[in-house]
Amino acid sequence: MNNLLKGKKGIIFGALNSESIAWKVAEKCHEQGAQIVLSNAPMAMRLGEINVLAEKINAPVIGADATSLEDLQNLTQGAMDHFGGKFDFILHSIGMSVNVRKGRHYTDLNYDFLTKGWDVSAVSFHKVLQTAYQMDALSDWGSVVGLTYMAAQRTFPDYSDMADNKAFLESIARSFGYHYGIRNKVRVNTISQSPTPTTAGSGVKGFDGFLSYADRMSPLGNASAEDCANYCVVMFSDLTKRITMQNLYNDGGFSNMGVSNSVMDSVYQAEEKK
């Protein structure tokens, strides 16, 4: 334990089960000395697993649907009451596309599903930030991180409208990062994570093949949920005080690759079989 987050306090959204990236982030932040308030949608909390984490890291759980301003205000106030004042960091680890869930092809999207998806996956980031900003809940030099995926920059056909939601999310980090930076020196970034076997990740069609492709394309291999959690710890620490409005890749090098020998070898093998 290095106590990188000693004295820091924060809200972590999105720990559904022990596979969740947010779960690992909460564990790592706790290990590094942070105090945490956990939150998830009331429906997800009914599944009960979050209480196991809460007990382990001695954190209260305050439910909030991240699309509801009223819920977010209650959560933010509840966290300030618990911490006895302002806090230092927020992890937004929330994503869901109804179109992806229901297997709707990108050329046949249902727009009610699309609206729900961007509200949960992107606009909720703005709502979390705006609530904290208006309630003046974050200490100066605080840090906010949202989790994203590279489909915001490059096309991954089965990621469907989640690609657009992630582009929206990343843009909010830049836009809000300006205003929060000017007023409170609060930094706002997104971490673009490798495909990771979690409930949300596995919802994407053909996820296993996709996971293996990304791994073979990445010189360092796919970043795990633990790797992402370590990166979040650094981003919440005072070691990254002037990193803001960035989309930061935690992907083993994938985002700068064209093709790898490993992937080319399987293409040659497939050609030979023809």
Ligand SMILES: NC(=O)c1ccc[n+]([C@@H]2O[C@H](COP(=O)([O-])OP(=O)(O)OC[C@H]3O[C@@H](n4cnc5c(N)ncnc54)[C@H](O)[C@@H]3O)[C@@H](O)[C@H]2O)c1
């Ligand atoms: N798993 C991957 O391959 C991968 C890759 C890159 C980025 N991400 C992103 O990481 C984040 C966390 O996902 P994960 O992979 O840990 O999966 P996960 O399913 O464990 O987490 C998603 C969380 O979103 C929460 N959520 C959904 N609707 C909500 C709402 N209305 N209000 C509050 N919370 C809500 C769920 O309850 C759940 O806890 C997401 O933003 C996801 O897009 C995941």
